[in-house]
Amino acid sequence: MTIIIDQPDHFGSDVEGKTVPIDEKELVLDGGFVMPHTNSFGHTFRDYNAESERQEGVENFYRKNHIYQSVDFVKKMREEYGKLNRVEMSMWECCELLNEVVDESDPDLDEPQIEHLLQTAEAIRKDYPNEDWLHLTGLIHDLGKVLLLPVFGGLPQWAVVGDTFPVGCRFDESIIHHKHFKENPDYNNPAYNTRYGMYSEKCGLNNVLMSWGHDDYMYLVAKENKTTLPSAALFIIRYHSFYALHREGAYKHLMNEEDFENLEWLHIFNKYDLYSKSKVRIDVEKVKPYYLSLIEKYFPAKLKW
Ligand SMILES: O[C@H]1[C@H](O)[C@@H](O)[C@H](O)[C@@H](O)[C@H]1O
Numbered sequence: 666m667t668i669i670i671d672q673p674d675h676f677g678s679d680v681e682g683k684t685v686p687i688d689e690k691e692l693v694l695d696g697g698f699v700m701p702h703t704n705s706f707g708h709t710f711r712d713y714n715a716e717s718e719r720q721e722g723v724e725n726f727y728r729k730n731h732i733y734q735s736v737d738f739v740k741k742m743r744e745e746y747g748k749l750n751r752v753e754m755s756m757w758e759c760c761e762l763l764n765e766v767v768d769e770s771d772p773d774l775d776e777p778q779i780e781h782l783l784q785t786a787e788a789i790r791k792d793y794p795n796e797d798w799l800h801l802t803g804l805i806h807d808l809g810k811v812l813l814l815p816v817f818g819g820l821p822q823w824a825v826v827g828d829t830f831p832v833g834c835r836f837d838e839s840i841i842h843h844k845h846f847k848e849n850p851d852y853n854n855p856a857y858n859t860r861y862g863m864y865s866e867k868c869g870l871n872n873v874l875m876s877w878g879h880d881d882y883m884y885l886v887a888k889e890n891k892t893t894l895p896s897a898a899l900f901i902i903r904y905h906s907f908y909a910l911h912r913e914g915a916y917k918h919l920m921n922e923e924d925f926e927n928l929e930w931l932h933i934f935n936k937y938d939l940y941s942k943s944k945v946r947i948d949v950e951k952v953k954p955y956y957l958s959l960i961e962k963y964f965p966a967k968l969k970w
Pocket residue numbers: 768770771772807826827828829905906907908
């Protein structure tokens with residue numbers, strides 16, 4: 666059953682709960698979502714070189730991420746976490762768990778993660794009121810960050826968050842802080858450091874090993890728990906951090922036809938994932954019934970994690 670509640674409007678509330686109009690001079694997308702020019706720190710989005718309180722931490726994060734994400738590491742993690750034998754809980758319980766999580770890779774956001782999930786989902790709902798599957802995709806796309814919590818093995822940040830990229834073939838120059846790959850064991854391995862590496866032309870992203878993190882984990886959770894979400898939703902969840910592909914256009918030689926179709930939805934999704942990050946708070950209790958109804962439509966009541 667889908668409960669219909671008021672559509673979100675052009676007003677938000679600030680951190681103290683006051684209602685504030687969203688600046689109409691900002692860029693307005695399709696159905697009214699306002700795309701701001703700068704993040705809450707006053708910089709353009711995804712500026713990894715801007716001097717800010719987050720810059721140094723973010724670069725340290727990527728140094729480790731690029732050194733340790735290798736073919737062997739990814740295979741080990743996929744096998745281990747593919748068992749889904751750690752926790753049983755509902756999708757909403759997981760959203761609440763995410764409140765404990767801080768993401769050290771993100772130059773644009775220092776709000777609790779649940780705010781980001783709801784901001785993304787609500788911004789999509791405003792412009793695509795009929796695509797309920799896309800609203801739910803917004804809500805759950807980052808839930809894999811629970812891997813940082815002790816019950817999930819308390820993985821380090823470099824193994825959970827940040828942009829993702831294929832392992833087993835050359836690391837593309839467009840990946841942020843690319844220079845740190847030089848210390849990755851795969852960097853000098855001739856089996857893994859060519860354009861195709863261990864892959865072949867148009868083999869399909871499904872056959873490509875991605876660096877391990879919240880995207881691939883959440884994809885496994887959704888798929889193994891037999892979600893009825895469409896394949897575009899699974900694609901978005903799995904590749905939303907793959908900026909080298911969806912922003913820079915790298916690695917297209919590995920994509921098949923279905924990947925190209927799904928990529929169009931990922932481009933749409935990305936605008937909301939990135940530009941909805943702000944200090945404008947969503948009233949969780951007000952929107953919760955709507956999202957619970959979507960969860961009920963697309964997922965079993967309890968999932969294996
Ligand atoms: O810092 C961010 C954040 O961790 C996001 O959740 C992820 O999807 C992005 O790609 C990453 O760069």
